[in-house]
Amino acid sequence: MKRITKLWPGGKPKAFTLSYDDGVEQDRRLIGIFNKYNLKATFNLNSGIQHEGSFWVDKGRTIRRMNPEGLEALYEGHEIAVHSLTHPILPDLPRELMLTEILEDKRNLEQKFGYLVTGMAYPFGAYNAAVIEVLKASGLEYARTVNSHLKFNLPENPYEWHPTCHHNHPELMNLAEAFLAERFGSLSLFYVWGHSYEFDVQDNWERIEEFSQKISNHPEVWYATNIEIIRYMEACSRLKFSVDCTLAYNPSALAVWVSADGNAVEVPPGKTVQLY
Structure with a gap:
């Protein structure tokens, strides 16, 4: 009996993607690591507060967003996505304010980076059916949650895209080894998310360096941004x-x-x- 299964670009059976939030200064160091190991990531920005005057303190460290100048070059080769205009808890807002938060962030990012911005990560991981409705009406194609499932599944619903794990999950390295070693019967995806400032706060930059080296440059893995994953899945579904x-x-x-x-x-x- 004939057996047909879908593959990622280049005939690869596995895919890997990353997602980081808030547009903070630590993204500069993180992008340097990702570029060193040929990894691709999605960065979710709040354009309404994307400046150095937007900051907070975490365990004695000042976490500061970057000024917008030069971000086009910094994030080149990666994806920019919506994170809302000012990072509110979206389900708490009236629909009109939800629309403003999403559409104005999308508009600003598209004007800044010069391409369609159609992905998102939920601020604080907070969403509900009303938020998803607004995302769809705003032309967004997917949204990432903060709900790790420790699996290598593709998203069943692109507006509730649950990542595999956070970069500080204690099973991160074991998951990487399993992902690279196992043979899967269908398309598999390893998705890691976080905030780059966490590496400063927890003083563990070596963790992401070690992980990036381990997961990178494997011939069976397609390295992609979030939107590349979503659009390829859509193309597959149309065969x-x-x-x-x-x-x-x-x-x-x-x-x-x-x-x-x-x-x-x-x-x-x-x-x-x-x-x-």
Whole structure:
């Protein structure tokens, strides 16, 4: 019997992504580490308070957001996403203020970085059905929660995208080893999130350096931003197959890869490909 499964770009069976919030000064050091190991991340910014005058103190350390000048170059190669205009607890707001918080942040970030901004992380991890409704109405394609599930699953609902774990989870390194070693029967995804200032507060920058080195540059892993994951999943969902599954047609604008009885096959955009 024919067996067809979906693969990540390049015919890879695994994907890895990262997400960091708040646009703080420590992002500079973190991005240096990610770039060193060829990792790609999504950074969630609050454009209404993106300046050095926005700060707080955590365990005696001053945590300060960056001024907006030069952020385009700093975040180049990574994704910028919405984190709301001023970082409120969104479910506490009237719908009108929710819309302002989301749309104005999206507008400002798009004007600043020069591309469509369609992803998000919930401030304080707080959301409900009303917030999700506003996100959809605002043209956002996904939103990340803070609810770790310690699995390598794809999101069932892109507006309730639960990451695998926080970078300080005690099982982080064990999860990395399992992810790299295991063979999965379907697409797998390892998703790590956090705040870069936590490495200063907890004085453990060596943790993210060690983890980045361990997880990086593996031939079976696709390294992607959050939005790249979401858009590839959407392209995969649009594949059309003949009744006998010998042909695959790709109506999307992205190349999609499938495994046909263990053989990786690329289905280019707008093309029909013989799988068997």
